[in-house]
Amino acid sequence: MANKNSKETESVVRENLEHSVSSTEKFFSENRKALLGALAAVIVVGLGVLAYYKLVYQRQCTEAQEQVFPAEMSFQNGEYDIALNGDGNNLGFADVIRNYGSKAGKAVYLYAGVCELNLGNYDSALSYLKKYKGKEPILAARAKACEGDAYVGLGDYASAVSCFEAAADAADNVFAAAYLVKAGLAYEALGDKASALACYNKVADNYPQSMEAYEINKYIARVSE
Numbered sequence: 001m002a003n004k005n006s007k008e009t010e011s012v013v014r015e016n017l018e019h020s021v022s023s024t025e026k027f028f029s030e031n032r033k034a035l036l037g038a039l040a041a042v043i044v045v046g047l048g049v050l051a052y053y054k055l056v057y058q059r060q061c062t063e064a065q066e067q068v069f070p071a072e073m074s075f076q077n078g079e080y081d082i083a084l085n086g087d088g089n090n091l092g093f094a095d096v097i098r099n100y101g102s103k104a105g106k107a108v109y110l111y112a113g114v115c116e117l118n119l120g121n122y123d124s125a126l127s128y129l130k131k132y133k134g135k136e137p138i139l140a141a142r143a144k145a146c147e148g149d150a151y152v153g154l155g156d157y158a159s160a161v162s163c164f165e166a167a168a169d170a171a172d173n174v175f176a177a178a179y180l181v182k183a184g185l186a187y188e189a190l191g192d193k194a195s196a197l198a199c200y201n202k203v204a205d206n207y208p209q210s211m212e213a214y215e216i217n218k219y220i221a222r223v224s225e
Contacts, residue, residue, distance in 0.1 A: 145167035
């Protein structure tokens with residue numbers, strides 16, 4: 001009886017498989033032209049994307065990196081206006097961004113933002129800095145702290161505090177001490193001495209070897225009065 005049931009089950013399974021294969025073959029037979037057309041379209045699109053990447057995108061990235069080099073040199077020399085806007089012969093960061101976007105690297109937005117910050121153009125600085133999406137922790141923290149500096153320039157101390165504390169959280173190293181001091185000063189500007197004191201105490205407790213720690217006691221004393 002068991003063998004009979006087993007054979008009946010195998011027969012049913014075989015019939016189902018044969019029906020499935022037959023249905024599949026029928027589907028492909030009836031839709032052969034449409035399926036081949038769709039496959040050809042996918043291949044054409046794929047080749048087009050590959051060609052664009054090889055012939056256009058990579059070339060533009062190389063070109064953008066070459067164009068941005070003079071701006072980086074001007075930046076290192078503290079020539080922020082030339083670094084941002086160019087000198088008539090070489091492009092500045094603003095031109096590179098306008099022509100190539102981030103093809104020269106994500107750091108172009110950070111460079112441009114810092115240039116605008118040093119030129120006192122705080123809204124423009126924020127516009128560039130918020131577009132910086134780099135993942136390297138130290139640079140990401142620096143960009144966030146620069147946003148805080150821009151907000152200080154605009155008199156928006158609440159936003160500045162948020163940026164400085166975020167920068168300190170993102171950079172758990174000696175740079176965090178400077179961000180915490182900036183946060184404390186912004187808190188003082190808001191009249192919040194308790195929060196300022198908390199920032200200064202973090203510097204004293206967590207970063208005693210930092211440059212900021214050498215003078216942190218005077219900040220602590222000022223907000224403890």
